[in-house]
Amino acid sequence: MGDLIKQLKPQTPGQEEMLIALTNKKYDIVGLFGPTGSGKSLFSLLYGVDAIITGEYKRFVISRPIIDVTSGKEVSAAELGDMYYKIVLNYVNDILSDYIDINKIRELVDAGKIIVADTHYLRGRTFDDAIIFLDDAHSVPVESAIEILTRIGRNSRLIIAGDPVFQRELGSRDGASLLRELLLGEESARVVDLGLKDIVRPGARKGVRLLLETKLRTRKLKESEKMVIDAARIRAPDAEIVTVVEFIDEKKIVGLKTETMPDALIIVKEGHAGRVIGKGGERITGLENDTGLRLRAVELTLDFKPLIRALHPIGWIHKHIVDADFAGPDLLVKVNSEAYPAFVGQKGSHIRFLDLVMRRLLNTGVKVIEVEEKAEEKEKGEKGKEKKKESRSENK
The missing domain is CATH 3.30.300.20 (K homology (KH) domain)
Structure with a gap:
């Protein structure tokens, strides 16, 4: 664990569990599922960047769907061109700006250590000595979500983050829910469920x-x-x-x-x-x-x-x-x-x-x-019952 990841101070039990899962190499796949503002992207990105800075892995591959807000459809790098990669890197800079200098991120990108991968074009690619991070998995088509599971190469880990409740269309089958189901029970995988109590980002609860x-x-x-x-x-x-x-x-x-x-x-x-x-x-x-x-x-x-x-x-x-x-x-x-x-x-x-x-x-x-x-709550409840009994006897 490098100096970068040590800056993270979990604020909820869910975030503590998330940090433990990310830093434990026993798990080839880590699934983080919960609402926006619970720290999924921050913890995953900071861990990935820290791992390549310390030399633990050679590459940090970031794959994140980009959704057109007007049509609700996912757009690809073929449609957006260089703008696709700028959007993803801006999202990385926005999240990590309080933890690492933007110029350091650019340096890692230029050196090929941080790679942006379009979710549409992962088929046929295998990543060795790498951490692969799929964010916003709820917006990824089910077929693409399954395909991503096969991209793990030698000495590689896959991190998946998504919101299977609030960001899911009513009645739809989303990638986050499917991936979570697939990972549950797998020995080499760890699923961390985050809830409303884990939302810590200002404004996110509202x-x-x-x-x-x-x-x-x-x-x-x-x-x-x-x-x-x-x-x-x-x-x-x-x-x-x-x-x-x-x-x-x-x-x-x-x-x-x-x-x-x-x-x-x-x-x-x-x-x-x-x-x-x-x-x-x-x-x-x-x-x-x-x-x-x-x-x-x-x-x-x-x-x-x-x-x-x-x-x-x-x-x-x-x-x-x-x-x-x-x-x-x-x-x-x-x-x-x-x-x-x-x-x-x-x-x-x-x-x-x-x-x-x-x-x-x-x-x-x-x-x-x-x-x-809990023992103290049980004791409190018993004392409450005793007081009620005393009150009844006094009234009699």
Whole structure:
């Protein structure tokens, strides 16, 4: 490890795991998957440049798709000419400018130690004694993504970075998700999943939230969902509604008949739930009368625990949700072991229901793992129970 990579100071557990994976040569392939702003490009580029400066590898090959923002299509070096390479190198300079002099980057490029490779023309090329970095893998066609896996030569490593959630088109099969699936379980590969909690770049959290809101606002609506939105425009004209998801069919599919469950969820901008509900609940009651649906409102934030709470059939389950964050293309919910069976539901009915609804909302599945409750939290909970018992006995 050279002086350059030592400048990196991981700010989250996910970033610590990412640095360990990159610097461990046991792994021929390292896959980094998560939202923008979590440090995937910075850590990968800094590691690659550091490795060639120290002589650990001879070449650092950077391959990154360039997308035309007007058409949404990937463009090649054949179409852009020299501009293609300038765009990629500018992106490298922008990311590394706080860590290394731009002139040093140019020197490495001129010496053939840093190479920009068009994703369209990797077929037939093999890179020996090199680090190959594929960034923005979510924008790479599935066929090209598979082809890249075959480009690793002798004494070479492949680093893949992509966002399989927020940068993926609804309903599409993207390169990042496919590559992640292929790498899982491979002995010589390491997959690092980064979540919303790993976003550290200034402004990135706001950008991701706006991207999330855009995805929800532009999703295709059922007629029942349009009906709720139209009724809300009359009953709650000052409320900023992002989307509505109705899930009567999903409840029937998994056999949920809980009367306390809503039929649809109204998702609003942060701070707008009260405008939909009304001071005494009169607005949402009016909406229920207008639509014939049981409704619930929830605010859109980057904390997904309230959303899970609003959807889950068991009201008290939120007390046992430790975390809810993205891991690859899925929302991973961590639940205390004592509440795990209730969260999953009989024959998995609850988790299947959550999965169906989230796939309609964001094209992302839901997975759950049980975690042991920390001793201090358990002790705190026991003390709380004792206080309640004391309070009851005093009242008697």
